[in-house]
Amino acid sequence: MFRFIKSSLQWKLILMISCIVILVVITIGGFSYYKSARAIESDAQRFSNQILKQATLNLTRYINDNEQFFQTLAVSQDFQAWTLLKPGDTYQNYTKLKDMENRVIGPYINFHQETLSIILYNENGNQMVYRNPIRDAVLNTEYSFSDSGLKEKIADTGRIQSFVQLRNDYKNSNGQFIRIPILTYVQKLYYTDQPVYLAVDISLLPTQQILDQIELGKNGQAIIANEDGKIISAPDLSMINANLEDSLVARMKSEASAYLYDKSKMQMVVYQSIPKVNWRVVVFVPYKDLAQRIIEIRNWTAAIAMLSLVIAIVLVYLVARSVTRRIKVLRRTMTTTKLGRFDIRTDVKGTDEVADLAETYNLLLDRIDSSIHQLAESKMVQQRAVLSALQSQINSHFLYNALESINAMANLAGHQPIRKSTIALSNMLRYTSNYKxxxxxxxxxxxxxxxxxxxxxxxxxxxxxxxxxxxxxxxxxxxxxxxxxxxxxxxxxxxxxxxxxxxxxxxxxxxxxxxxxxxxxxxxxxxxxxxxxxxxxxxxxxxxxxxxxxxxxxxxxxxxxxxxxxxxxxxxxxxxxxxxxxxxxxxxxxxxxxxxxxxxxxx
CATH class of the missing domain: 3.30.565.10 (Histidine kinase-like ATPase, C-terminal domain)
Structure with a gap:
């Protein structure tokens, strides 16, 4: 088999070109698959970062607006005036609350309907609650701040504190108790001898809507966690207050944002921080969602590569056979020429290089006879050139002898300038006429x-x-x-x-x-x-x-x-x-x- 291929140009071409085609297809297919897989992973990282940036921006705006409203309400004159009221003064309590509603609460709630209720509590026992009439979730009328357990959690730092809880003290429009995630901003203030408390309950359902808009894969999941790794918002309410894994929490504490791969759970994890509150928006995307595209690309690449190889090998065979068939005809003619037959011409049709080669070879055979005659004439010309060179040497020898004679006569006559000029001219003639x-x-x-x-x-x-x-x-x-x-x-x-x-x-x-x-x-x-x-x-x-x-x-x-x-x-x-x-x-x-x-x- 090897000898057959070695002696056949056709099969040499088929084998060589097929190997090149196979190598090229495998190289291009492998490189395409590798780069596509990398590109998908890179695009997933880039798109996830962009989506999280937008989600983080929306959450930051959401939190900033709520905190700014809380601070505005806390320093308002109406709130400070309310802290001076005594318990039991129903009319004044109602009047001050109405003033706060008209001046501060109402304009804000019109644009931020996630605010559910506002609780004002004085240590003297005076308590007022503002309930958002627009929301479906309404705080229970029997709610008591002192009995809620929130008062004991507040540190006396003079700063706003926030707590996230799944609350059961809200009712829907049918009067039934519902369980919803609540973000509570609360602060302990001193406007009188006794401390007063201001608390604002904000629904976390809008944050869930923001999380729902984060689409990274079919089975991807987005949550919000605090700096300690506790989940404070998630589409699945059962996950609230659950804790993330310690390794991920440690990573989030060391890096504000990151893109990593969890090998144990075969999932991609992307998170970014929310300023001020130091929360993290975390997204979990199963690797199979990413790998699905890569596997599709791999399968399609393999299928197209195999189909291309089959088509290429068939085309290589047809092209090689078309080229070598005429070369074989030319080869037979050359073989007869080696045997001394210059009268046989090759018959190769076409307009490509092989046809030009055959035509040139025929022309070469036509000119061999004339070349033989030209060679004979060339030998005659060479003989004449040799005779001419010999004649030139004879002439130069004659000139040398003549100059030597002039030199001798000038020396006998005592004409030294003529003698020196003759010698110089003789030297120049010998120098220039030496053709070797x-x-x-x-x-x-x-x-x-x-x-x-x-x-x-x-x-x-x-x-x-x-x-x-x-x-x-x-x-x-x-x-x-x-x-x-x-x-x-x-x-x-x-x-x-x-x-x-x-x-x-x-x-x-x-x-x-x-x-x-x-x-x-x-x-x-x-x-x-x-x-x-x-x-x-x-x-x-x-x-x-x-x-x-x-x-x-x-x-x-x-x-x-x-x-x-x-x-x-x-x-x-x-x-x-x-x-x-x-x-x-x-x-x-x-x-x-x-x-x-x-x-x-x-x-």
């Missing part, structure tokens, strides 16, 4: 320039001044042959020969930018015009072909620049730069190449 070596040392290139300068000095005596400034340690750096002499020649051609004025040329070589050698050829001639300078700089900045360079007139500058760029393609700073030294004249040409030692050749 295109890279020399900087020292050799400078010596070549000195030979040229010697000839020019004899040609223009006392008109040219040359100076060399070569930094130590770079003499053996590799340098392209004949890359400096053309610029020295340009200095003389466009300087002295154009103006006839004495010319000074300075050639300085030094290390530059750590990894480069820079050679500056400077003259103090008339200088190049701004228009010409811009034209040359623009040409130097363009990336052109060899043919483009050969067609330009400034062969010296651009040809050397092209040679350097071609020889050092990975060194962006290598090349030629040209600039005007000053407004009154002078030109500087800089040749830049990497600072590398010349490799020694064996021989």
């Amino acid at each position: 070596e295109s890279v020399v040392t900087l020292e050799d290139e400078v010596k070549h320039i000195r030979d040229y300068m010697l000839i020019m000095d004899h040609l223009y005596p006392s008109e040219l001044e040359f100076r060399f400034e070569i930094q130590a340690g770079i003499e053996q750096s590799a340098c392209l042959k004949a890359c400096l002499q053309p610029f020295v020649e340009n200095c003389i051609k466009h300087g002295y020969e154009m103006t006839g004025e004495r010319l000074r040329i300075v050639i300085s070589a030094y290390r530059w930018e750590n990894d480069y050698v820079r050679v500056d050829i400077e003259d103090d001639g008339a200088g190049i015009s701004g228009e010409k300078l811009s034209e040359i700089q623009e040409a130097l900045g363009q990336v052109q072909t060899e043919q483009d360079f050969l067609q330009l007139s400034r062969i010296g500058i651009l040809n050397v620049h092209y040679r350097i760029k071609t020889f050092y393609p990975h060194h962006s700073l290598a090349g030629i730069t040209i600039e005007r030294m000053a407004d009154e004249g002078g030109t500087r040409v800089s040749v830049i190449f990497p600072n590398k030692p010349k490799e020694r050749t064996g021989g």
